[in-house]
Amino acid sequence: MTGEELVIRAEAAAANAYAPYSNYLVGASLVTKDARIYDGVNVENAAYPLGICAERTAIAKAASEGLRPGDLEAIGITASPCGGCRQWLHEWRFERVAFRREDGSIAEYTPAGLLPDGWDLPA
Numbered sequence: 001m002t003g004e005e006l007v008i009r010a011e012a013a014a015a016n017a018y019a020p021y022s023n024y025l026v027g028a029s030l031v032t033k034d035a036r037i038y039d040g041v042n043v044e045n046a047a048y049p050l051g052i053c054a055e056r057t058a059i060a061k062a063a064s065e066g067l068r069p070g071d072l073e074a075i076g077i078t079a080s081p082c083g084g085c086r087q088w089l090h091e092w093r094f095e096r097v098a099f100r101r102e103d104g105s106i107a108e109y110t111p112a113g114l115l116p117d118g119w120d121l122p123a
């Protein structure tokens with residue numbers, strides 16, 4: 001799937017976001033290298049810091065089906081990923097990250113383009 005196709009899918013998924021505190025609905029759709037698709041949304045909580053971003057929901061769904069870093073090809077997000085999610089995108093070794101810019105255009109990056117000199121736990 002193209003980055004734009006994933007973003008359009010994420011925009012549909014965002015309707016399921018649980019965001020009663022911010023009212024900011026986010027969706028993320030990822031495709032695995034073997035063509036499985038996982039959609040995620042942000043899920044907020046009354047204890048605000050406990051909420052989870054859409055990107056991490058989608059990755060957690062894939063992880064809980066047994067997928068591992070290197071198995072995920074691309075992700076589309078309805079908006080630019082936050083700093084914490086950029087660390088997750090690095091960890092999971094996506095090949096491509098696409099998102100909708102505020103001007104409506106599609107941005108396409110590698111995880112390294114979004115997080116230069118990405119950090120890994122030393123061996």
Ligand code: THU
Nearest residue numbers: 022024026042053054081082085
């Ligand atoms: N949010 C995401 O889901 N992904 C991001 O990368 C940025 C922020 C969510 C978290 C929170 O539920 C809402 O947007 C407002 O911060």
